[in-house]
Amino acid sequence: MSSSPAAAAAASDRLRRIYLNVETTKELWWAVVSCFIAVLAGVRLVEVFLNVSRKAQIPSDPSALVEQEKHEEPARRRGAIALRRVPQAAVTAFRIAAFRWTVPIGPQARMLMADVWVILGYMAGVLVWDLTRSTHLEPAHNLNTKFYEDRSAHIASAQISLVVALAGKNNVISFLTGISHEKLNVVHRAGGRMIVLLLWIHAIGRLYTGIGNFDYFETTWMKAGLVGVSAYTLVALLSLRPIRTVAYEFFFITHIALTALAIACGIVHRPECQHYFWPGFVVWAFDRTLRLLRLLTINLRWWRRGDKLVKGHVELISPGTVRLTLRRPIAWTPGQHAYLILPSVSTLPSEAHPFTISSIPYPVDGSEAKSKEHDMVFIVRGMNGFTKRLHQHADEKGSGSVTAIVDGCYGYPPDLATYSTSVFIAGGSGVTYTLPLFMNLIRMARLGKSSVRRIVFIWAIRDRDHVRWIGESLLQAVDAAPAHVSLEVKVFVTRAAMETVPGLEYAEEPSPTPPNASNSSISDKQAEKKLSDVETLATALNVQVGRPDVAQLLRHEIEPALGRISVNVAGPAPLARAVREALASDIAGPVGVLKGAPTVNLHIETFGVVGA
Incomplete structure (x- = not known):
């Protein structure tokens, strides 16, 4: 009979833990994430209204x-x-x-105070909702591990779709707030690292509270959980700035592959919580589908019998600097950037790199454009990786055409x-x-x-x-x-x-004149x-x-x-x-x-x- 109150308290604690796992996750989304996005969207609306009213007074x-x-x-x-x-x-x-105001975050990097405030506020909100309301009734114990170790996994899983959205070029958050995707990337990285922290709190907490015998590790759901945590951890480690700088292509491929693996493992690990995971795939697919449709619309000419891909003109305009000109049937906001894919230069077919468009779609003198197609001009400095290969291409083959695919345009200048x-x-x-x-x-x-x-x-x-x-x-x-x-x-x-430094442009076709004194005269x-x-x-x-x-x-x-x-x-x-x-x-x-x-x-x- 004496064990009945203890059993009742244990059952009550279990039901309370299950309830709080769901409720705290919802509260965090609505009280922290959604409200903050709503505030930024409100500021954006005020700015738009003020801008329209000022324009009306011109x-x-x-x-x-x-x-x-x-x-x-x-x-x-x-x-x-x-x-x-x-x-x-x-x-x-x-x-x-x-x-x-900025603060140093490494030997060659600084961060705006606005980014610091947002990241610290986000991390504080996540930890508060994760660790509070964790009092065990029987026996009485504040900050009980059993309360927050499972809750950490719930909160981490619920952040996946947000983190994936912050990485997308086409995302609702940018549309609502007017903050371009490249600036949201700082929060994307912070959110990803927060997921890793929460998952390790979950994993270590489970070990601390006991997971039974080692037979658990032979089960499919446990194996999936271990692989998922390992994959997320690798994503965080390979995302560190030194690795991104030295081997960006490697980082990019592993980033997508390991994230997809981790999300899939999460679904296998807890099928009853798959509603946390599959939205991440949906958000990613939405971004990629829009980008694919844009690529097909901008870069293909379906009526051509031969090569349907539109080409661009590349030329070396100074030592180490290349100018790439693409004629496309789109208009863009001056100051926007686009992603370039050059199959003859890129290491991978999907390798895309951002460059700011240095031209405007309409004549500067205010006259009407003579064509629906406009010249997109990119000035690229040959540094390393893709830009170095592009410079070598222009240096070796000279001024001429190159197959070029453009994805854009992006940004809110x-x-x-x-x-x-x-x-x-x-x-x-x-x-x-x-x-x-x-x-x-x-x-x-x-x-x-x-x-x-x-x-x-x-x-x-x-x-x-x-x-x-x-x-x-x-x-x-x-x-x-x-x-x-x-x-x-x-x-x-x-x-x-x-x-x-003279002599920077090259003929598209090699000169029939043999290399002799007359060639030197031309040079x-x-x-x-x-x-x-x-x-x-x-x-x-x-x-x-x-x-x-x-x-x-x-x-x-x-x-x-x-x-x-x-x-x-x-x-x-x-x-x-x-x-x-x-x-x-x-x-x-x-x-x-x-x-x-x-x-x-x-x-x-x-x-x-x-x-x-």
Whole structure:
């Protein structure tokens, strides 16, 4: 009889554990994950509404912008603090803390404080829901292992579809929040590592509480569980930055294969909980299906009798730099990126790499496009892996056609139409992001669809020869700028030696002339022409030697500005860090905003964490 109360308490504890396994998992989804996504979606809606209302106030007559500036001149800031600007100052302080402060997370990587807050908040929420309400009734024991060891597996399994969605190029989260997939990848990795932690809490907890005799390890469900945990652990280990950097293709293949294996093992391990697992396959299949349909639509010409794949044109435009031009029947938002697959260059048929589209789909002078197909231009620096092979291909075979498959376009670049001043700062190949934004802004200004009054384009390059990457496009944009826009282009050559390397283009067909003195003469003529081109571009673009003083340049633009300012940056990590530090100082701080200084929005093109 004395054992009846204890048995009743044990039964009650078991029922309570089963109930909490399900309820805490649901609560975590709705209280933490779903609510946070809803908040970001709400912020996105507010931004869209404000942007639409500001666009509605843009005068159709460009000359009205000049008159508006004259009326605003007497209202320049006088140094007195205005309480009505407290909201703008508060937003500025938040932007500085969240998006301009960074913390080191490794020898060559830093992370935005906004990412740190999101990741720590997510991890804290998961652990709170996992470890609380774990009091054993008989005998009384707080934080009882039996309560949270099974719950950890439930919560981990429920996060799988979220983590898979965060990795997809086409996902609902990006659509709702306006945060591009490459920026969500930071949270994807954190979520994946959290799953591994929870699974090991589950596994160790089961060992601690006892799993019976070793016959359990001979059962199919137990074997599946062990393989699943091992596969997830390998996924986490192979996802570490050094491995991703050195062997990306290996990481990519193993990442997908091991994740699929782990999800399948989870279904075998606990068939009654398969509703946690199969949505992961559905989310992955949805992303891949959309990408496949887009690939077929963009890259195939069904009416052709021969080769139905559309080709691209590849050329070597400077030492180590390739320009790839693809003509496709799509339009894109300037600043977006696309994934390229080059079967003759890629190691695997599905190997795709992201590159920013350095062109815009419409003429910069505001005229109508003459065709439904537009030139997608990619400027690729030959570094290692895929880009190195592409450079070798262009170097060995010369300028010519190559089979190219494009998947895109992706990303949510900023809409700059409502800013009165826009500053573009690029380093090296980062100009592929700032150039299309710059060209599109000039086009919108010509069409009377932008309130911009001042545009500054700053580009830092190592060699003067690099101006040939975008020189012609840049000059076309400068020539197209309307009279009411104050435009300034500054190109800095960071190497002291202003030397060019001639002879960079190759004929599609080999010359029938044998290699003799006449061939050398042709090469010399090509060298002279390339040198002349560089000299012409360098003179027209006012190229100067030295490194840009980012802080001083920004101060020079912000202090006299009257309206909202947008600063757009892409390039090496030190350049982005210098801009962040400058805009976190008194140049664009909350105190200055209180005194009447303009608010500054910073947009930096990065993939994942910030470089050191």
